[in-house]
Amino acid sequence: MFANYHHIPQEVPSRTTIFDAGESKGRTAWIFCCAYRELKDVERDPGQVVKRLPVGGASGSMVRVRSGWNVDSDESRMSMIMPDHVSPRAASMIRSHRSLLMVHALFCLACRDLDQFITTYAPVFIDLIRRMGEEGEMFVTCIKDGTIPDLEGIDHVRAHLQVHLHADPERAAELREIGSPFSSVGWAARVWPKLRSLTAICSGPFATVLPKVRAVLGPTISICNAGFVSTEACIGVPYDVNDLDTFVIQTEEVIEFLDIVAKQTHENIHQAWELEAGKQYQIVLTTRDGLWRYPLGDIIEIVGFDTEDGSPVFKPAGRTSLSIRFPYMSVSDSDLVAAIQAISSEDIIQVHEFTAFLDDRKLPTTVGYLIEGPLGPNSHLAPQKLFNALAAIDYNYKDAVNQGHVGPPTIRIVKPGTFTDYRRWRGEKMNLVGGQIKVPVVLLDCVAQEWILERVISEL
Numbered sequence: 001m002f003a004n005y006h007h008i009p010q011e012v013p014s015r016t017t018i019f020d021a022g023e024s025k026g027r028t029a030w031i032f033c034c035a036y037r038e039l040k041d042v043e044r045d046p047g048q049v050v051k052r053l054p055v056g057g058a059s060g061s062m063v064r065v066r067s068g069w070n071v072d073s074d075e076s077r078m079s080m081i082m083p084d085h086v087s088p089r090a091a092s093m094i095r096s097h098r099s100l101l102m103v104h105a106l107f108c109l110a111c112r113d114l115d116q117f118i119t120t121y122a123p124v125f126i127d128l129i130r131r132m133g134e135e136g137e138m139f140v141t142c143i144k145d146g147t148i149p150d151l152e153g154i155d156h157v158r159a160h161l162q163v164h165l166h167a168d169p170e171r172a173a174e175l176r177e178i179g180s181p182f183s184s185v186g187w188a189a190r191v192w193p194k195l196r197s198l199t200a201i202c203s204g205p206f207a208t209v210l211p212k213v214r215a216v217l218g219p220t221i222s223i224c225n226a227g228f229v230s231t232e233a234c235i236g237v238p239y240d241v242n243d244l245d246t247f248v249i250q251t252e253e254v255i256e257f258l259d260i261v262a263k264q265t266h267e268n269i270h271q272a273w274e275l276e277a278g279k280q281y282q283i284v285l286t287t288r289d290g291l292w293r294y295p296l297g298d299i300i301e302i303v304g305f306d307t308e309d310g311s312p313v314f315k316p317a318g319r320t321s322l323s324i325r326f327p328y329m330s331v332s333d334s335d336l337v338a339a340i341q342a343i344s345s346e347d348i349i350q351v352h353e354f355t356a357f358l359d360d361r362k363l364p365t366t367v368g369y370l371i372e373g374p375l376g377p378n379s380h381l382a383p384q385k386l387f388n389a390l391a392a393i394d395y396n397y398k399d400a401v402n403q404g405h406v407g408p409p410t411i412r413i414v415k416p417g418t419f420t421d422y423r424r425w426r427g428e429k430m431n432l433v434g435g436q437i438k439v440p441v442v443l444l445d446c447v448a449q450e451w452i453l454e455r456v457i458s459e460l
Helices: 058-067 071-077 089-093 097-110 122-134 136-145 158-162 169-178 187-191 204-217 333-343 379-393 395-402 418-430 446-453
Strands: 027-031 036-045 048-056 114-121 197-201 222-225 234-238 247-249 254-259 280-286 294-305 312-319 323-325 330-332 353-359 366-372 410-414 456-459
Touching (some): 027 097, 027 122, 089 158, 097 136, 097 418, 114 122, 122 136, 122 197, 122 204, 136 169, 169 187, 197 204, 204 333, 330 333, 333 366, 333 379, 379 410
Parallel strands (some): 027 114, 114 197
Antiparallel strands (some): 036 048, 234 247, 247 312, 323 330
């Protein structure tokens, strides 16, 4: 749990961030959850509460801080719609992942002049679109009649939502004629003729879903990366809007760097001007919110320096704590992502989402992939191509397999919608707010592994 306070900006950022929506030509769908799982009371003396602090997701907390949205004024703000926004604030106060997306989906579909989507991660956008497809007839009926559906966990906001949903038979008929989100390429452009962009974190492991996102949006709607953001701080922003995987350091915090091959001590901390292109570093963070030289666990690779101010330009390169470990070696999360991206194609398998963990069903143990996505005509080649990709990235892995210490990778296919449902299940199990739940590249939780395995439908 990390504190997040409101600060007076030290200087005007030189590049736009997710909170700078730009010149809007219509209305914006902000798909965030600002609800909280509990309130912490700050007391001056026993029983004398001077402040109540919400404990919730990082993204929703950032929205609250930037908007100056205090928990004591939640009720008075519920029925408000921010200028040019699609949904009332009550929609962001729904904790359930499924209900949060259902309500936002309803208001988005009801609005014809939607201009842009802004949300946490690209898979969350696909979750939203999947809900629109699975419950399409219900949404059409609700828009036709102007009614809020019966959903779990929305009783406290129903009245605030209903105020803003009006019967629109014409829009309902238009949506019925357009059909399902996955019925044709570029569906979104037909539903929202003014839609121009989607902004979400879409690099690293979230990039696998981009082909599916592109199919929904079509070729004319932009996909923008929200930036390089952690729970603890905002680290960087996109260096080039057309490059979804390259960032430049821009932050209000103090960022330092540890060479990942050096001994992890304070003496080996580097400053930005000491970095070398081509090397990988772990980010070390000192924040105005109270962290002091905190190793973030995120690894970045320096690719160069900004020609205007010399700021480091970088690509994400995984995390220090995520890997599948064997007695003789380990496979990092970044290598797992790179290998799956190398084989994802229409003729092999279109990987929409995946996770991986140790497959110990037989000896020698190996890397086990759990993948969601349609199979191509040559899907039988996927295991060998995946081994080739991993071997090309990591020679230690290749040697370990050739020497019989590790087995070739395995691929199991899970049923469509598994990872969408995982986010719902994980949120309910861990008492997490919606919209913030990620599928880890390396799944270490044994209960979560069993949950995923129950949804396997085939093995390649």
